[in-house]
Amino acid sequence: MIKVNKIIQISFLGIIFLFGCNKENLISKRIITIRGSDTMVNLTQRWAEEYMKIRPDISIHVTGGGSGTGIASLLNGTADIANISRELKGNEIEKAIKLGIMPKQTSVAMDGIALIVNPENIIDTLSIEDLKNIFSGKITNWKDFGGADSKILLYGRENSSGTYELFKQVVLGKKEGGRSLDFTSSMQALQGTSSLGEAVSNDPNGIGFGGVGYFSLRSDLKILFIKNDNSVNAYSPLNENGVNYSIIWNGKYPLTRYLYCYTNGEPDLDVQDFLNYIVSKEGQDIVRNMEYIPLPETF
Amino acid sequence: MRDKLIRFFFFTNGMAALILVLLIFGFLLYESSAGFSKIGLDRYLSEDFVSQDGTVVTEKAWQPTSDEPKYSILPLILGTFLTAFPATIISTLLGVCTGVYISEIASSRFREVLKPIIELFAGIPTVIIGFFMLVAGATFFQEIFGYVFRLNAFIASLGISLIIIPVIASLTEDALRSVSGDIRMAAYALGANKWQAIRNVLIPAAFSGISASIILGFGRAMGETMIVLMASGSAPEFTLDVFKSVKTMTATIAAELGEVSQESPHYYALFFIGIVLFLFSFVINLTAELILSKKRRNMDY
Incomplete structure (x- = not known):
């Protein structure tokens, strides 16, 4: 003992x-x-x-x-x-x-954000104003942008994620009627960018956002061209080689920081x-x- | 001496569980207490905002990281019930029937095989069920029902049912088994066939046990996290539509607590959700326990 x-x-x-x-x-x-x-x-x-x-x-x-x-x-x-x-x-x-x-x-x-839709969606280009209307819940049907007559389904990230914050900052940032805008509560929050890609690739009416690097290799998703409110041309953050760094560096693609x-x-x-x-x-x-x-x- | 030691060993183990529960509750209260003063109970329900043109908008929204943070937990409570209620209804129908079948109808040899298999179901990791519903279940049921939101409360509740059916089935079977043989024999002696005996004698006799099993199943459904996190769509919408995406209390804590900055109002709000959830499941388990202990007393006669 x-x-x-x-x-x-x-x-x-x-x-x-x-x-x-x-x-x-x-x-x-x-x-x-x-x-x-x-x-x-x-x-x-x-x-x-x-x-x-x-x-x-x-x-x-x-x-x-x-x-x-x-x-x-x-x-x-x-x-x-x-x-x-x-x-x-x-x-x-x-x-x-x-x-x-x-x-x-x-x-x-x-840091930059790409907007993704299902390849079945005929829409290629949206402006920052359009995105604001979509993600704050003001416009809820694709036909308002010349697309199919169906409800827009929103996919986003958890409110703690950096892309959520950046998107809110750039797209919803401005106050309207004395109140700051926010994402509509019908936006589905997914746990990661890969599950978000998965969800949009399964949903012909879906739209989602995520870091630009994630989607460059996926053929089952369509990357949207984004237009600044005051410019004529719309730009995509990706080209055939992956991320199009020069478009981001010269500030033509708006969703970056x-x-x-x-x-x-x-x-x-x-x-x-x-x-x-x-x-x-x-x-x-x-x-x-x-x-x-x-x-x-x-x- | 050894006797005393053994007694002490079991006493401490028994008390440890009790003390742990009290400590957890104390911890939740302590962590969320700052939230009561910083946020206030009324803001946990709804909040009024005044627009520039003077109109007042009452918002019931969970947007804790917004520039105008909103901490209403009503959409989250609705989300929890929208997944737990359908799940309990589905599992009650299937689970009670399964329990009756195992206890009263199946041959004893088949019962030996069937019961362990059903109980095995309860052991499937919930993340597997969640993943299955997310990848396969959601699309399959979308083609049948044609709902708009691919991931919704209904899909999550189907996933939850998979783990509650075994709970209810197994407890129902136990309740029916514990009905004394005399009552069973008396029913058959009076000329009742199987269906009449089950419907008019056995189920009423085991009613308290069966209802306790349903309530316990409901408690399990409310506390389920992984399946709802993956399959419910996680949109904190104030809705009563089961085919819409919802966010439950459990999923909110799981998804947001890991990233929230400590000691922010958002952090305290998450602990407040924890308290609400704790109280809900406490009441539910207490009810089940009361029903069961009443039944035990009645059986002493």
């Missing part, structure tokens, strides 16, 4: 000792904390993983919580980098300056080195592989 007790005691001490060692190692590392946009969490996680392979002396902690959380942690100094999927608003910058913080913006990637990393003033050397890595060729290759859109190539 006594023997067993001793073994337990010793192994217990051993475990505590091992935990202690582990902590010692962590303390000697430089920790970079990144918080913010949920759209950017996976991408930032990939950058961090690859970067930590090059710089084993640095440990990068990435958490999400939304762009709002990112702004909050930038203001109270709990994060070295805030991931924000839109530009800071005027009042947010004022608030930061009052607190003695100088937000510095670094563009790190782009930049993703930013914000820091307080000039970041220290370690953080700056990480940001340099992100915008380097390796960093932007990761962006491409993760089906986001890399930054415009400047030659």
Whole structure:
């Protein structure tokens, strides 16, 4: 009995000792904390993983919580980098300056949305205004756009997803009659972009949206051409080779946005080195592989 | 000494379950408490918005991440009932009949085979059923019924029925088995045929057990998450139409809690949904338990 007790005691001490060692190692590392946009969490996680392979002396902690959380942690100094999927608003910058913080913006990637319909649908082109009417529930029949006389069925993503947020920002963004528009509640929320593609490919009356990279290889879906309200030509985010980066980079395709990393003033050397890595060729290759859109190539 | 130890072991295990339930409820209350002050109970029902031209619009919508967040959980409660009620009705019809068949009509050898097979059904992972309804079931029934929304409350309730039918069938069978042999023999001695004995004697005698099985099945249907997440279409619409897409309370928590930013009103609202769901299933299980314990008392005579 006594023997067993001793073994337990010793192994217990051993475990505590091992935990202690582990902590010692962590303390000697430089920790970079990144918080913010949920759209950017996976991408930032990939950058961090690859970067930590090059710089084993640095440990990068990435958490999400939304762009709002990112702004909050930038203001109270709990994060070295805030991931924000839109530009800071005027009042947010004022608030930061009052607190003695100088937000510095670094563009790190782009994000875009493609609109998909079933190949049976005869409609090829819609404008941003049309999309607004469709997704806010004002127009509910395809014949209003010259299509078949049938109800429009809307497929979208969960309200926590980044594409949901971007779509709402670009398409439904403007206020109308003193109230901000929102998606009609009959829009079906799907769990991922692939199940969304599946749903639209099974539904001749469906329309859905998702990240541009996802649909480039699918023949059972039709990608719509999207027209800016003030322009004549409509553009598709894809061409025969996949994503049509130049159309997105020159701003002709409207449903895109930049993703930013914000820091307080000039970041220290370690953080700056990480940001340099992100915008380097390796960093932007990761962006491409993760089906986001890399930054415009400047030659 | 050993006796005491064993007793202590079972006592702690028994209490652990009770304490865990209380802790979970306490945790839900604690996490959602901030939501009561930040959101307010009335906003969980509906909210009035004033447009620029002065008209007041009452919105019953679940749009927690909107620029004008709306936290009405009424569409979600409706969604839960729109999937759970049809599922319970379908499973009651099929489950009670199956239970009667196994208990009263099937030969004893066939019963030995049939009962385990039906109980095996309850063991199918719900994600498999959800996937099946999403990929195959939805299209198949769309061709029969011709409804507009491919994924809807009806499809989800069909999926749920698959897991409740075994629950109801098996509990119905148990209830019928527990009807004493004397009553059964008396019915046959009076010249009743099988149908008359089942309809006029056995089902009334086992009625409380059967109704408890239906109520428990309903509770299971309300708590079902994976099938509704995959097959109900997840549109939080305020509707009473079973052929429309709905979003249930369980699916909302499952889909949104993983991504919500902590300590936002949306986060507290999700915990509030958890409390509502907890209370619903508590009442349902309590009712079933009361019916069953009443039945047990009656049988003591």
